[in-house]
Amino acid sequence: MKALVYHGPFQVAVEEVPEPKLEAETDAIVQVELAAICGSDLHIYHGKIAGVLPGTVLGHEFVGRIVEKGPLVPFPLGERVVGSFQVACGDCPACRKGQYFACLKGGVFGFGLALGNLQGAQAERVRVPFARQSLFAIGDLPAEEAILAGDILTTAYGGVRPFLSPGMSVAVVGSGPVGLMAQMVAHALGAGQVYAIDPEETRLEKAAALGSLPVNPKAEDPVARVRKETQGLGVDLVVEAVGLTGRLPRAAAFSRRVSSG
Structure with missing residues (x-):
């Protein structure tokens, strides 16, 4: 064969x-x-x-x-x-x-x-x-x-389900296949506002169709936008779905946990 x-x-x-x-x-x-x-x-x-x-x-x-x-x-x-x-x-x-x-x-x-x-x-x-x-x-x-x-859906599910309670706000950094599925899982499990952060407009369009709020870091500061949307608190859960081998700049800055010290 x-x-x-x-x-x-x-x-x-x-x-x-x-x-x-x-x-x-x-x-x-x-x-x-x-x-x-x-x-x-x-x-x-x-x-x-x-x-x-x-x-x-x-x-x-x-x-x-x-x-x-x-x-x-x-x-x-x-x-x-x-x-x-x-x-x-x-x-x-x-x-x-x-x-x-x-x-x-x-x-x-x-x-x-x-x-x-x-x-x-x-x-x-x-x-x-x-x-x-x-x-x-x-x-x-x-x-x-x-x-x-x-594989791909279970990867997204495993990155969201153990940490999410209904009503929690979520920022998903990256709206490729895993990121989009992480957003789908978050919505299905009763998340509050879900923010989709990605520089590609075609991916953000797919995220918006799922009910996520698209944020393009090429057009605006995503941390500032999320802070503004959450009255300065940040989100309850951040999912990194980019897969970089190096450091992801300011990924934690979206989080409510960081902002509250």
Whole structure:
């Protein structure tokens, strides 16, 4: 089958690789319908993730159809599913507490030795360990929508839900895909005013359509605007959704916590 294979920094190629095979009773093989390129894949491409060996198939965001499965996989053959970027066993102490990120047997597709050394999903087929916990049925939902649930939406949700109470004001710095979804999560969970801060007008238009207040730092001082809108208090919650590797200037200045000392 064809897959996108990593050969080192700035070196990837679509080439023939062996078909995945079932290795455990909890495995499933998924025929990939749609795969996405995550920003984390670009970190691998740039050589910034240690332990990704040459020959690794990349990709951890995918939608597809189950074509093979072990006897402990409850889905029927042919079921359309979205895969979680991360697999988890569901049985270890961490999983029993709902802390799937700390699963003793878990891993992330296409992320190398440190995270389970699983082959990725930018391929015609992918083996999914612990399929019962790691796949979710999507029925007839369009693949372009369902694929967002596997990683990007959960990233946004995880950055907002634990910290948000209804009525809280929120500033989301960055209105790219994660930032827009962070705003959607905030609105859905009952936030008060949500401020969308981004220099790109097309992104701010999308943010405004969600009900956020757009603020363009090219046109005005975003900190001053947020302070003005909140009577000098700042917001209750700041979500940084830019992903800079360096320092984000004055990000904390939006926060009520900073302004109140």
